[in-house]
Amino acid sequence: DIEKGTHGLTGDAINLASRLESLANSGEIVVGENTFQLSKHNFKFQTMEPVQIKGKTGQVSVYKVISVLDQEAVTQQMQGVQAELVGRETEMRLLVKAIENLKQGMGSIISIVGHAGTGKSRLTREFKKNLNLEGLQWQEGHAYAYTKNIAYYPLTNLLSHAFQISDGDSSDQIKEKVDAGVNDLLWDKPEAKKYLGSLFSLSYDEIDEMSPEFWQKKLHQSAQQLLESLASRGPTVLLFEDLHWADSAFIELLHLLLENTQRPVLFLCVYRPSFDLFPKGESKSLVWSHQKIELRDLSWDQTQEMLQSLLDSPQLPDELRYFIQQKVEGNPFYLEEVINTLIETGSLVSDGDDWQITRSLDLEDVPTTIQGVLAARLDRLENQAKRILQEASVIGRAFFYKVLTRITEMTTPVDGYLSGLENLDLIRARSREPDLEYIFKHALTQEVVYNGLLIKERQEIHERIGLAIEQVFTDRLPEFYETLAFHFKRGQSVHKSVYYLIKSGEKNLNRYALAEADQYFKEAFDLLTHKPDKSREEERLLVETLIKWAYVFYYYGKYEGMAKLLKANITIAEGLDDKELLGMFYAWLGFMLYGIEDLNDAYRYLLKALELGNEIENPKVKGYAFTWLSWTCAELGLLEEAVSHGKAAQQIASSLVSDPYLFFKSLAGIGHAYYFSGKTGKNLDIGRTLLDYGEKYSNIRCMVLGYVSLGHGYVASGSFPRAIEHYQKAVSVSVDPM
Numbered sequence: 001d002i003e004k005g006t007h008g009l010t011g012d013a014i015n016l017a018s019r020l021e022s023l024a025n026s027g028e029i030v031v032g033e034n035t036f037q038l039s040k041h042n043f044k045f046q047t048m049e050p051v052q053i054k055g056k057t058g059q060v061s062v063y064k065v066i067s068v069l070d071q072e073a074v075t076q077q078m079q080g081v082q083a084e085l086v087g088r089e090t091e092m093r094l095l096v097k098a099i100e101n102l103k104q105g106m107g108s109i110i111s112i113v114g115h116a117g118t119g120k121s122r123l124t125r126e127f128k129k130n131l132n133l134e135g136l137q138w139q140e141g142h143a144y145a146y147t148k149n150i151a152y153y154p155l156t157n158l159l160s161h162a163f164q165i166s167d168g169d170s171s172d173q174i175k176e177k178v179d180a181g182v183n184d185l186l187w188d189k190p191e192a193k194k195y196l197g198s199l200f201s202l203s204y205d206e207i208d209e210m211s212p213e214f215w216q217k218k219l220h221q222s223a224q225q226l227l228e229s230l231a232s233r234g235p236t237v238l239l240f241e242d243l244h245w246a247d248s249a250f251i252e253l254l255h256l257l258l259e260n261t262q263r264p265v266l267f268l269c270v271y272r273p274s275f276d277l278f279p280k281g282e283s284k285s286l287v288w289s290h291q292k293i294e295l296r297d298l299s300w301d302q303t304q305e306m307l308q309s310l311l312d313s314p315q316l317p318d319e320l321r322y323f324i325q326q327k328v329e330g331n332p333f334y335l336e337e338v339i340n341t342l343i344e345t346g347s348l349v350s351d352g353d354d355w356q357i358t359r360s361l362d363l364e365d366v367p368t369t370i371q372g373v374l375a376a377r378l379d380r381l382e383n384q385a386k387r388i389l390q391e392a393s394v395i396g397r398a399f400f401y402k403v404l405t406r407i408t409e410m411t412t413p414v415d416g417y418l419s420g421l422e423n424l425d426l427i428r429a430r431s432r433e434p435d436l437e438y439i440f441k442h443a444l445t446q447e448v449v450y451n452g453l454l455i456k457e458r459q460e461i462h463e464r465i466g467l468a469i470e471q472v473f474t475d476r477l478p479e480f481y482e483t484l485a486f487h488f489k490r491g492q493s494v495h496k497s498v499y500y501l502i503k504s505g506e507k508n509l510n511r512y513a514l515a516e517a518d519q520y521f522k523e524a525f526d527l528l529t530h531k532p533d534k535s536r537e538e539e540r541l542l543v544e545t546l547i548k549w550a551y552v553f554y555y556y557g558k559y560e561g562m563a564k565l566l567k568a569n570i571t572i573a574e575g576l577d578d579k580e581l582l583g584m585f586y587a588w589l590g591f592m593l594y595g596i597e598d599l600n601d602a603y604r605y606l607l608k609a610l611e612l613g614n615e616i617e618n619p620k621v622k623g624y625a626f627t628w629l630s631w632t633c634a635e636l637g638l639l640e641e642a643v644s645h646g647k648a649a650q651q652i653a654s655s656l657v658s659d660p661y662l663f664f665k666s667l668a669g670i671g672h673a674y675y676f677s678g679k680t681g682k683n684l685d686i687g688r689t690l691l692d693y694g695e696k697y698s699n700i701r702c703m704v705l706g707y708v709s710l711g712h713g714y715v716a717s718g719s720f721p722r723a724i725e726h727y728q729k730a731v732s733v734s735v736d737p738m
Helices: 014-025 033-039 071-077 089-103 120-130 153-161 171-185 192-200 212-232 246-261 299-310 318-327 332-344 370-379 384-396 400-406 417-421 443-451 455-472 476-491 495-512 514-529 537-558 558-568 570-575 579-593 599-616 619-636 640-653 659-679 680-696 700-716 719-732
Strands: 043-052 059-068 110-112 137-142 236-241 267-270 291-296 348-351 354-357 398-400 427-431 437-440
Touching: 014 043, 033 455, 089 110, 089 120, 089 236, 089 267, 089 291, 089 370, 110 120, 110 437, 120 236, 120 291, 137 153, 137 212, 153 192, 153 236, 153 246, 171 192, 171 212, 192 659, 212 236, 212 246, 212 354, 212 495, 212 558, 212 640, 212 700, 246 267, 246 514, 291 398, 299 318, 299 332, 299 348, 318 332, 318 354, 318 599, 332 370, 354 640, 370 384, 370 443, 384 400, 384 417, 384 443, 384 455, 384 537, 398 400, 417 427, 417 443, 417 476, 417 537, 437 443, 437 619, 455 476, 476 495, 495 514, 495 537, 514 537, 537 558, 537 570, 537 579, 558 570, 558 579, 579 599, 599 619, 619 640, 659 680, 659 700, 680 700, 700 719
Parallel strands: 110 267, 110 291, 137 236, 236 267
Antiparallel strands: 043 059, 348 354, 398 437, 427 437
């Protein structure tokens, strides 16, 4: 009362609270409609008789709190709303037409392109759901944000599902499934299973020592043959989702399949606009036509239609329509999340067949981005459900039930919480056989959950996942090198991270996935370089990483880049008490300097390598020094010395049969010297020997050198047309600049 000099809280809320308080007995809590809507997922209520409140035209609903709900039940009771597919009728008709054409023997390539949240995955899911799959072969492979450096991951993912490979399978069981699956389709090409099986890090004696380039060529052939055989059995659909996260090795293979598959196949390629399926323009050699579906935001009419579908009601509050028009615009995923937010906060409530706004909607009530809305929804989850979702997000967008249960800190079963999270449409069960696998509804959901964790929490969970994979897949570790590198790099163990990064680099190098190998070696090198107060063992590891990484630079022909790296770390290498390692370091530095035509320094370092090799009587160091000296001396005009070094390398190569490079590279070095000295006959003999060896042992690099040596021989003899013919063959066979 201002006139009396007293003041206090007044208004409708105070009047309601006072009346509700009078209805509660001692120890009871009584609430009104708004509080009930906001907290009904967390507490059990008893509905009381409605009461009349002064100043209210109608009766007010009243609820008595009975107890706190079981935390698992909280998540299970909450329900997320979902809409029918809206505004994609034209796109769906195009897909349906493609299926009709497929059944008539006409394949096609369809790109489905759109920004996050525009409904790319939803479109393909609804398309598949509405198809009669009887007589139709549907296979799909996925890429994820954390698999972009795992060579051929979408193909491996597709084969895992097609062959029913389980996380719990041993290497022998995987081999049996791969053999059975490939033999069923390619019974007349039994070697194909070796190349496809090696994607799962299965070992086959026939290909273990095959050159990486030849392995890649044979893998491409096997994948092409498998697809052609599959398509020969009936209409075939191949879906590759999230290609913006696919590795470069797979994209190269995909282009090959798109350009060469003769039998009718419908290729569905799904990606965001940041990726371009044909960055250099569509190839004129495409067998089947290419069409692009570009998903854009919904129009306002389409947005209203989706809104009605979400709420299953044609009658919607005008205030809600205005709010959506001003706030959401037309991104389908954003619209779904905003509506779920309004429902979960009690701002939008169901009243029979209608919906009511319980309070004035302010544009500031809902975050302006999809990420913000998702974060707000996640904050409303009870702690246990949120924790499980966080742990799952660290595993990745797709996660196996078996892995989650092994790494979770929850002491109670997670099944109920997972069911609740499915009800909220935050995750979905993607497959139940052979393993139960879940996937986050959208990549953005997984990203927001992951980013909501403190860095220390993320590190701890990544570490637990890495350790769990080591324990569960003891006999299949090579298959998971890249995954282990991913988790340990983001975990707490630098040494494990570097170890698996190097292993991943070597694995991808052996698959001739150079971009991926380069990235892994670089990450390992960067971790070691930036580590303060490096131990002697860490310095040794850094030098070893450089030497292994050098192969990538060699294959790319980037000699100058590796020469700079080696020079920058020469003090570390020379400070180690390891003459074998230093010898190989000098040898690689010499060879890289040869590649940039710094021949005098190349010669000097190669001689230093040879001196160390002789001192410790190490055949590997000597072999590489002799081999690369044969080439360097030939370029310096020291032809007799070049031949001498080459022959010395040949003797060592005969005892190091596990390293064919020494044999063919040194033999070609001798041929290089003979070319400069005009010894045509010997050059031709060396060329034929190299070709025979390369074909016998499936070594493309050796075959290239064979054609080059023959070309040199024909030049020296004046047979220029034959020389050009063999040089052209060398170019056609080669798969890298050098």
